[in-house]
Amino acid sequence: xxxxxxxxxxxxxxxxxxxxxxxxxxxxxxxxxxxxxxxxxxxxxxxxxxxxxxxxxxxxxxxxxxxxxxxxxxxxxxxxxxxxxxxxxxxxxxxxxxxxxxxxxxxxxxxxxxxxxxxxxxxxxxxxxxxxxxxxxxxxxxxxxxxxxxxxxxxxxxxxxxxxxxxxxxxxxxxxxxxxxxxxxxxxxxxxxxxxxxxxxxxxxxxxxxxxxxxxxxxxxxxxxxxxxxxxxxxxxxxxxxxxxxxxxxxxxxxxxxxxxxxxxxxxxxxxxxxxxxxxxxxxxxxxxxxxxxxxxxxxxxxxxxxxxxxxxx
Numbered sequence: 151x152x153x154x155x156x157x158x159x160x161x162x163x164x165x166x167x168x169x170x171x172x173x174x175x176x177x178x179x180x181x182x183x184x185x186x187x188x189x190x191x192x193x194x195x196x197x198x199x200x201x202x203x204x205x206x207x208x209x210x211x212x213x214x215x216x217x218x219x220x221x222x223x224x225x226x227x228x229x230x231x232x233x234x235x236x237x238x239x240x241x242x243x244x245x246x247x248x249x250x251x252x253x254x255x256x257x258x259x260x261x262x263x264x265x266x267x268x269x270x271x272x273x274x275x276x277x278x279x280x281x282x283x284x285x286x287x288x289x290x291x292x293x294x295x296x297x298x299x300x301x302x303x304x305x306x307x308x309x310x311x312x313x314x315x316x317x318x319x320x321x322x323x324x325x326x327x328x329x330x331x332x333x334x335x336x337x338x339x340x341x342x343x344x345x346x347x348x349x350x351x352x353x354x355x356x357x358x359x360x361x362x363x364x365x366x367x368x369x370x371x372x373x374x375x376x377x378x379x380x381x382x383x384x385x386x387x388x389x390x391x392x393x394x395x396x397x398x399x400x401x402x403x404x405x406x407x408x409x410x411x412x413x414x415x416x417x418x419x420x421x422x423x424x425x426x427x428x429x430x431x432x433x434x435x436x437x438x439x440x441x442x443x444x445x446x447x448x449x450x451x452x453x454x455x456x457x458x459x460x461x462x463x464x
């Protein structure tokens with residue numbers, strides 16, 4: 151959506167953009183802001199460049215840009231995908247990624263409740279030595295959003311974004327551990343749980359054994375998690391949740407506090423820190439590699455396009 155006096159400029163930009171298949175203009179269709187609505191179909195691999203150009207025109211300030219992932223049946227769309235550099239499933243929409251991680255990092259009631267419920271499930275899992283409950287707690291935990299935000303902040307050199315992620319992580323885990331600790335304390339007073347329940351649990355003992363493999367798994371999970379956010383294959387994010395022990399470690403901290411098992415508290419805290427650090431570092435490195443690769447892809451594409459134009463002119 152843009153003011154009427156900017157529409158021709160926007161249309162000219164879209165028509166000259168590689169990877170754009172169709173452009174339609176609805177004159178006077180926008181009420182707030184007053185102006186026109188411009189709709190276009192663009193290949194995913196060309197979308198980030200187009201969004202950056204629109205932001206450079208100031209459309210974000212005087213109007214608005216909405217991105218929708220749709221299926222387009224058109225020969226022109228196929229031609230636009232072939233003309234755009236790279237593969238659509240590997241394309242990174244940096245503007246979308248920044249907004250998505252910002253939304254996922256908001257400290258909302260739903261975020262705290264999800265994390266608290268996941269941590270309580272993890273606490274029960276370590277008490278009854280249930281790997282099924284551990285997996286459920288991993289899937290339910292929403293902590294990857296703030297971790298991804300910190301990784302993006304490191305890449306973009308935005309300390310404020312990093313602080314947003316750290317604040318949400320600390321506040322969320324503090325609240326979740328406090329709730330689980332209170333429930334475990336009540337359970338101990340009622341005689342439902344006792345310290346011996348944490349001594350022999352072969353199926354969930356990995357929660358209190360931080361080592362080099364913990365960091366390696368966290369690094370791999372951070373890499374896979376960021377790739378699932380930036381690519382079109384977001385379904386793999388569930389696998390990332392299952393592979394790291396952030397929430398199980400938090401659950402064990404809460405239960406061990408209630409049972410006064412201080413050694414387990416410290417080992418679980420180390421496990422939690424290792425996983426958080428590994429995910430953030432791997433996420434930032436993965437984003438940096440993606441940026442370098444896509445810059446090279448676009449650079450080669452521009453050189454090839456300029457060469458073709460020179461040959462046609464000759």
